[in-house]
Amino acid sequence: QVQLVESGGGVVQPGRSLRLSCGVSGFTFSIYAMHWVRQAPGKGLEWVAVISYDGRNKDYADSVKGRFTVSRDNSNNTLHLQMHSLSADDTAVYYCARGDSDGKNAYWGQGTLLIVSS
Amino acid sequence: EMVMTQSPATLSVSPGESATLSCRASQSLGSNLAWYQQKPGQAPRLLIYGASTRATGIPARFSGSGSGTEFTLTISSLQSEDFGVYYCQVYNNWPPVAFGPGTKVDIK
Numbered sequence: 517q518v519q520l521v522e523s524g525g526g527v528v529q530p531g532r533s534l535r536l537s538c539g540v541s542g543f544t545f546s547i548y549a550m551h552w553v554r555q556a557p558g559k560g561l562e563w564v565a566v567i568s569y570d571g572r573n574k575d576y577a578d579s580v581k582g583r584f585t586v587s588r589d590n591s592n593n594t595l596h597l598q599m600h601s602l603s604a605d606d607t608a609v610y611y612c613a614r615g616d617s618d619g620k621n622a623y624w625g626q627g628t629l630l631i632v633s634s
Numbered sequence: 635e636m637v638m639t640q641s642p643a644t645l646s647v648s649p650g651e652s653a654t655l656s657c658r659a660s661q662s663l664g665s666n667l668a669w670y671q672q673k674p675g676q677a678p679r680l681l682i683y684g685a686s687t688r689a690t691g692i693p694a695r696f697s698g699s700g701s702g703t704e705f706t707l708t709i710s711s712l713q714s715e716d717f718g719v720y721y722c723q724v725y726n727n728w729p730p731v732a733f734g735p736g737t738k739v740d741i742k
Contacts, residue, residue: 549728551731560733560734560736561670563731563732566728566731575728611678618684619666619728620683621670622690627677
C-alpha cells in the first residue's frame with residue numbers, strides 16, 4: 517500500500533538549518549509531483565512547496581521562499597526539504613503529500629514535528 | 635493570490651443530523667476544489683475532489699457541490715467518527731495551491 521514517512525524533525529535553535537526527509541513506498545515515486553504542507557500548533561494547513569516528478573520545477577510559498585529548498589532522489593524514493601534561517605514561525609508539523617496528476621493530495625505522511633526554540 | 639475562506643468557523647451538530655460547510659474562493663477555480671477531514675494527531679484525509687467526486691472509500695453521506703467560487707460540503711446523518719476539522723483546498727497540477735482556514739465540526 518502507499519506509504520509516506522517523514523523524518524528529521526526535532527528541536528532546533530532560531531537561525532539554524534535542518535533537513536526533513538520523506539521516504540515513500542507503494543507507488544512509482546518518479547512519476548508524481550510531491551508537496552510539503554505544514555501545520556503550526558493549533559492552526560490550519562499551509563502549503564509550503566512542490567517539486568515536479570523529475571525535480572526540474574519547484575515552487576514555494578512566499579513565507580519560505582529563499583530559505584527552503586525542496587529536492588528529490590528518485591533512485592531512492594525520497595523527498596527532502598532543506599530549511600535555513602529557521603524562526604519560531606516555522607514551528608509546525610511538516611507533512612509530505614503526493615501530488616496526483618490533477619494536483620490533489622490523495623496520500624499524506626503522518627508528519628514530523630519541527631520546533632524552533634532557543 | 636488565491637484566498638480561500640470557510641464558514642462557519644465552528645459547527646456544533648448532534649449525531650444523526652446533517653451539516654453544511656461552505657468554502658469560497660477569491661477567484662474562479664472551476665472545479666479544482668478538494669475537501670479534507672483532519673482529526674487530532676492525524677494527517678488530513680482526502681474526502682472530495684473535483685468539487686463533487688468522493689475519494690476512494692469515502693462514505694456516501696459525504697457529498698460536495700459547487701463550482702467557480704462557491705462550494706459546499708454536506709455531511710448527512712453525522713456519525714461520531716465524522717467530528718473533526720474540515721479544510722477546503724484549491725489545487726492545480728501546479729501551484730497555486732491554497733487551503734481554507736478550516737471548519738471545526740464538534741458534538742452538540
